[in-house]
Amino acid sequence: METGTSIDNTGYEGIKNGSWFIQFRNGCNPWMARYVYGLIFLLANLLAWALRDYGRGALTEMRKFKNCKEGGDCLGTEGVLRVSFGCFLFYFIMFLSTVGTSKTHSSRDKWHSGWWFAKLFMLLGLTIFPFLLPSSIIQFYGEIAHFGAGVFLLIQLISIISFITWLNECFQAQKDAERCHVHVMLLATTAYTVCILGVILMYIWYVPEPSCLLNIFFITWTLFLIQLMTSISLHPKINAGFLTPALMGLYVVFICWCAIRRQPVGETCNRKAEGSSRTDWLTIISFVVALLAMVIATFSTGVDSQCFQFRKDENHEEDAIPYGYGFFHFVFATGAMYFAMLLVGWNIHHSMKK
Secondary structure (H helix, E strand, C coil), rough: CCCCCCCHHHHHHHHHCCHHHHHHHHCCCCCHHHHHHHHHHHHHHHHHHHHHHHHHHHHHHHHHHHHHHCCCHHHHHHHHHHHHHHHHHHHHHHHHHCCCCCCCHHHHHHHHHHHHHHHHHHHHHHHHHHHCCCCHHHHHHHHHHHHHHHHHHHHHHHHHHHHHHHHHHHHCCCCCCHHHHHHHHHHHHHHHHHHHHHHHHHHHCCCCCCCCCCHHHHHHHHHHHHHHHHHHHHCCCCCCCCCHHHHHHHHHHHHHHHHCCCCCCCCCCCCHHHHHHHHHHHHHHHHHHHHHHHHHHHHHHHHHHHHHCCCCCCCCCCCCCCHHHHHHHHHHHHHHHHHHHHCCCCCCCCCCCC
């Protein structure tokens, strides 16, 4: 066996069940690769945030790029989009080169789990490449990123549903049912209370007049969805309990709140517009929620990829890959678009401040 290039099935199991040090020492393995790709994604987002809020200090260096127009087109909103574009290209190339991988020890498996020096140079090149492009191409990418961010939200939703369902099944297990019953009811009651409070606050803050029909529709529809999920979950044929609809209700209220809050400042139906310009705490929560979803996708990629399979393959071959490489990179590619939209407030036509 060649160290770092091929590991037999027994070695794979030893690495998987071993410590972080063992996983890191065996550089060519898919379990350690998840951490590295997650770290790369985090660094890209920190770079985009730094260019948006503190990029003025790098204005002199940005002037070296002819498409930055004295540095102005490479900072703020455009800086975020350029970093996001480079990050998207990296993960999309990884997606194209690893999708369909089914066997360990194959060339694509080694490419996904190794070749880190080559991928480091590729990442640096793809990070610099968008800064050489004209502003029109970056703006076009920004328009496409709206749709890519929507795809990530769908993946995020399914991942969260999968996680909540798994959590509920753990609580309902025979050995833990009685001991966890009080904790489940307390958690579900708290979640429902926060949901109702959130709906009430949305009615107060975003429906100041009866003419705000769109806001009334979405808030009322959110309340209806919570009731519908609860009714389905308590149906005798489902019998999933209160916890699943309660936690999903929290997520639905949060998404509705984020959407309504994005109304322009001049809208009469948004009483919190001035406050939101001073304290962007909801964007911070959105960032944290998306980061948690990314952690789920990073550390539970096998579970998440199975959520999109209509037929579950129960016959796992010994040399099968531990998780879907293509899906893994696709999540990060769409996540790069989502974080760009999050950092620019879903509006690519204005310059962002801190």
